[in-house]
Amino acid sequence: MDLVIEPSQKITGKVTPSPSKLHTQFAIGMGLLADGKTTLNSPLDVDDTRDLIKAVEVLGATTKRGNKNWSIWGNGEHLKPTGQVLDGKKSIVNLSLLASVSALASRLMVITGENQVRRVPVSHLIDSLQQMGVDIHSTKDDETPPLVVFESDLRGGEVFVDGDTDPKFLPALLLLAPLVEEKVELSFDEKFKGHFLDAPLELLKSSGIDISGSGEKLKVSQGSPDPIQVTPPLDILSIFPYVTGSIITQSELEIGITDRTINVDIFTDLIDKIGVEFERGEEFIKISGGGDLSAGSIDLGDHPELLPFFALIACFAAGETRLENAERARRMKSDRIAATVEGFKKMGVEVSEHDDGVTIKGPAELEGGKINGRWDDVIVAAFGVAGLQAKGVTVVKNRAEALSQSYPHFVSDFKDLGAKMRYGRY
Secondary structure: OEEEEEOOOOOOEEEOOEEOHHHHHHHHHHHHHOEEEEEEEOOOOOHHHHHHHHHHHHOOOEEEEOOOEEEEEEEOEOOOOOOOEEEOOOOHHHHHHHHHHHHHOOOOEEEEOOHHHHOOOOHHHHHHHHHOOOEEEEOOOOOOOOEEEEOOOOOEEEEEEOOOOOHHHHHHHHHHHHHOOEEEEEEEOOOOOOHHHHHHHHHHHHOOOOEEOOOOEEEEOOOOOOOOEEOOOEEHHHHHHHHHHHHHOOOOEEEEOOOOEEOHHHHHHHHHHOOOOEEEOOOEEEEOOOOOOOOOEEEOOOOHHHHHHHHHHHOOOOEEEEEEOOHHHHHOOOOHHHHHHHHHHHOOOEEEEEOOEEEEEEOOOOEOOEEEOOOOHHHHHHHHHHHHHOEOOEEEEOOHHHHHHOOOOHHHHHHHOOOEEEEEOO
């Protein structure tokens, strides 16, 4: 399926952030390990989270997915798998969580995923789990999935997490930590902070697991998590495609926020760096649609997944913009640095690639055409938004339906905001 976009003058209206994907994923893992019923109220219902629900069923959980609530009945740490293969599909977070809990299965388990996931090296995940006593190995010389996990002696103790470890692997370590023999003490580089630590720590504490320490060390107490009711917070970074659309079309956009909205300060800091004018109130943020964008250097080390959107915004800033410290963007659902450079070169942008990011010279006049979406939700979304200000029709090919991994209402939401956009064959 293709995503077909025609030039659109304005992207205006109101949007509301989606529930946090990571909170939803980690809560599913906790529901598997709790003895009893865990309830997720208003979870993020997308391909990645549904795929994880199916995988925990293979490990013995009983699940029920309603329109508003999901329920998971776990068996505690004594898993009762009905099969030996777990499929994380297109999510490296799914794969890492499944690799972690497979150590409790008392039988050989194989953890795999789609092509995008099977090309991502996971040596740091393997090393950290092995330190906890997990008998886990890659089936390939380059330490990429599939992974095989044998019955393990989960000793726990001190675990050093290498500074080059992808933060996406941290939830997997924390999910297993309460269920090993000795109290786990995680030692890691202080740069590990933010959502991939905050979300699992919050959920573990709510389920009765004691967490102590801060900075470079965390101690996790032993015990099975209690069944809990979880309402994932709303993640403002989930609406970055719509914000990007309003910025490049110089349109007004209102974002609804509440006390349950996370990453608000991070969001405002990011858009402030590029010169976006906005107003922040208690229950809203308004993008004004005016002002000149700022070129310069932007550090995306904490949010490399946003690189394609920042690259698009940089096309409309006068001068050279360098997006840096985003090397992890190469190890996501596609090599997002290479995909971004390839796509914008096709659209006539002067863009160059470096190891940890891209450099763009603006302002640029975007040309429509056919863009490879790489079966990556963020790449499809970014070039879908780019088409709003391109000359002529833009067609994002190669599995545009990947949007359902994170943005299930992408097209309908953009249409409501005034975009000319549709799925189809072109």
